[in-house]
Amino acid sequence: MFRILSKEFLCPTVARFEIEAPLIARKAQPGQFVILRIDERGERIPLTLNDWSPERGTITLVALEAGATTRRLNSLKAGDHLADVVGPLGRPAEIGRYGTVACVGGGVGIACIYPEVRAFKAAGNRVISIIGARTKELLIFEEEIRRFSDELHVTTDDGSYARKGFVSDVLRELLEKGRKIDLVVAVGPVPMMKAVAEVTRPHGVKTVVSLNPIMVDGTGMCGCCRVEVGGKTRFACVDGPEFDAHQVDFDLLAARNRRYLEEERIALERLKGGR
Incomplete structure (x- = not known):
């Protein structure tokens, strides 16, 4: 216990x-x-x-x-x-001295990326953090992230706080302005991570994402968390959870994550009904 x-x-x-x-x-x-x-x-x-x-x-x-x-x-x-x-x-993040690292977090992914922000800063990198949420009320860990960031950008989808827009918009602007970024790490909803990957792809910036597939045992036995990376099947629990964003099949990942939505709905209704 x-x-x-x-x-x-x-x-x-x-x-x-x-x-x-x-x-x-x-x-x-x-x-x-x-x-x-x-x-x-x-x-x-x-x-x-x-x-x-x-x-x-x-x-x-x-x-x-x-x-x-x-x-x-x-x-x-x-x-x-x-x-x-x-x-x-899972495999630990590859923390090292890269130069300038952009850490991008969306939603609850902000909490997930926090230890990496801290670790990249401790390793001697310049850390640019970009965090976002749907609304001001849902934004978390702003001050914790700020503490270890050389530069912090905050967005909300509805514009209720800071800049209106998405984290990928901020990253795109930084790259289009010629800012040198040596590594991008993104954690958040699948559509957000896919958008970050597409922003960095034409600039050739190494980009890593932490994947969140359905998972059961977490030790590579069940295969439930399989994802496609570079055309090959990988298990997020033992091969990841972090992978090269430019190699991930995000559409397949999103489809697999939707597989049990009906069962989830039924389970939630039962819980609400006290069953």
């Missing part, structure tokens, strides 16, 4: 949890994730590590209410326990 030490809502549908998990905290690296179950009959869901403290023996996870399981998760409180938390899983 893994005890929840603290829980807070960052916005109406996104909650942050600090969880007691000393063995995971000792080994965690940027870009990795865990798989958790709320109880013995629960669904296994992957969540990217947002932060960790080997000294405290804790990890921090951020969850967006996207279905029945994440709604149940976000209803928990400090003092509650999770049945399982397995990790750290």
Whole structure:
């Protein structure tokens, strides 16, 4: 059992949890994730590590209410326990000294990219962060990202805060103005990551995305998280989750992520009905 030490809502549908998990905290690296179950009959869901403290023996996870399981998760409180938390899983991000790194986060992906922003800065890079959300109310981690960024750009889809538009618009403008960017890392919704890849492709800028396919075991056995990269099948859990954005088949990824929408709808209705 893994005890929840603290829980807070960052916005109406996104909650942050600090969880007691000393063995995971000792080994965690940027870009990795865990798989958790709320109880013995629960669904296994992957969540990217947002932060960790080997000294405290804790990890921090951020969850967006996207279905029945994440709604149940976000209803928990400090003092509650999770049945399982397995990790750290996946290949760590390739942190190094590249020069200028643009870290692009959309929605809850901002929380996922935060440890990479911090790590790239610590490695001696100039870090340009571009973060965005649909509305001001849904924007998270602005100040945390700002702390480790040499330059921060913020967008909202509806213009309710900062610049109106998309993160890909900002990146496109920077590149068209001739800004030298040596590496782009993007985490967020599939359409956002695809848009970032198309922006950087004509400029030949190395671009990495963290993929979020449906996942079950997280160790490469089930094949549920398979994605197509460079025309070959890869497993996001063991080969990723980070891949060359210019090689990813985003349309196939989006189609696979929609596969169980009806089952998710039914599960959510049952949860709301108390069944």
